[in-house]
Amino acid sequence: MGLVIKNAIIVNNDKIWDRPQDILCEDGKIVKIVSSINAGGHETVDAKGKKVLPGLIDIHVHLRQPGREDKETIETGSKAAVKGGFTTIMCMPNTNPVIDNPMTVEYIMHEANRVGLCHVYPIGSITKAQKDEELTDMAELKAAGCIAFSDDGKSVLNSRLFRLAMEYAKMLDVLIIEHCQDPLLTSGGVMNEGAVSTRVGLKGDPGIAETVTVGRDIEIARYLDARVHLAHMSLKRSCELIRWAKSQGVKVTAEACPHHFSLTDEACASFDTSTKVNPPLRAREDVQAIKEAIADGTIDCIVTDHAPHTKEDKEVGFDGAPFGLIGLETSLGLVIKELVKPEIINLPKMVDKMSTAPAKVIGLKSKGIIKEGFDADITIIDENKEWTVAKEGFVSKSKNSPFIGWKLSGQVECTICNGKVVYKV
Ligand code: DOR
Ligand code: ZN
Secondary structure, X not given: OOEEEEEEEXXXXXXXXXXXXXXXXXXXXXXXXXXXXXXXXXXXXXXOOOEEEEOEEEEEEOOOOOOOOOOXXXXXXXXXXXXXXXXXXXXOOOOOOOOOOHHXXXXXXXXXXXXXXXXXXXOEOOEHHHOOOOEXXXXXXXXXXXXXXXXXXXXXXXXXXXXXXXXXXXXXXXXXXXXXXXXXXXXXXXXXXXXXXXXXXXXXXXXXXXXXXXXXXXHHHHHHOOOEEEOOOOOHHHHHHHHHHHHOOOOEEEEEOHHHXXXXXXXXXXXXXXXXXXXXXXXXXXXXXXXXXXHHOOOOEEOOOEOOOOHHHHOOOOOOOOOOEOOOOOHHHHHHHHHHOOOOOOHHHHHHHHHHHHHHHHOOOXXXXXXXXXXXXXXXXXXXXXXXXXXXXXXXXXXXXXXXXXXXXXXXXXXXXXXXXXXXX
């Protein structure tokens, strides 16, 4: 038995279809898109009045398993993902043990398959135990299932190692995702360095900690003619550097997170530890620049950097709390509220940033577009439905969101992964 989506107004990265279509999914693939399909014998989902998008793809998520199952598990993280409209997520390697060996990769893939809600791709670490001392065996990790590598949570500071990693990644055709933040410059900062940090008396993390690393990575990518993907860009200056590098033909791609275009560093003045995130929330001009960079193509992808932490871990002083906030369940709503409704981007461009471009960046050739022959990963939304973020509403194990109480636009109505309904309101 297949699945038929009836009355679908399809939104791909290039356009919104003007007439409703029926979509037949069989064996995990989209097999037919025509104006009317006899659904006899198939399961049906009626999408009348809704928008039908290629399944959202988040290439930057922290699932915490193995090691910190009190914060999140592959199961609870997958539930949060499909509730947020995501059909594919990539999980970062800062687990315990670190994803630096094939056994851990296989364990995560096996558990994700058992849960069976969305596709989960583990990201291997660039250096063993993320210690910035010795490279992992990237070929062995690729064979186990890693299509991208990162030491996210921190930069690969050792430039010689980073150069080598980029050379191996080029040979293996895998993606290097770099967390850009020089800890010698950050030196214990807990929020953006600027007028607000001075006023509230919290130690500042200067923007140059990010931009010097962005500059270095662009230079290494240019020198090697190799690809690099820059994680969670937060600054106007970072966008300027990336824009310039792209104009020179450097193979750099970049991502930004909803919290970096929805909140400024003023939010930290509340001392709410869910606003403590790495890189930190920045100044108003940076927020504006990130929006412009998303609109003009400097920033390729929108990702969540979903970083769950327990109440116990976060309910300490601002200085002592871990960095991170949860994002899977609020991402689409924030993108529609902050970017689509104010007409900074339209719905097809949103689809590009949240599905088509991420699929392309990580090399998933049959995802990111609703098209015959492509994977049957589909997200149905009502972009006009408003809802209020509530702590009790989160299915993620952790609740560390600075958006609780916010009214957002855009509701996920149904998520379909591999041709099966995995979430429905
Ligand atoms: O805020 C963050 N939290 N930034 C990171 O880079 C790591 C993440 C985490 O793992 O908690
Ligand atoms: Zn991260």
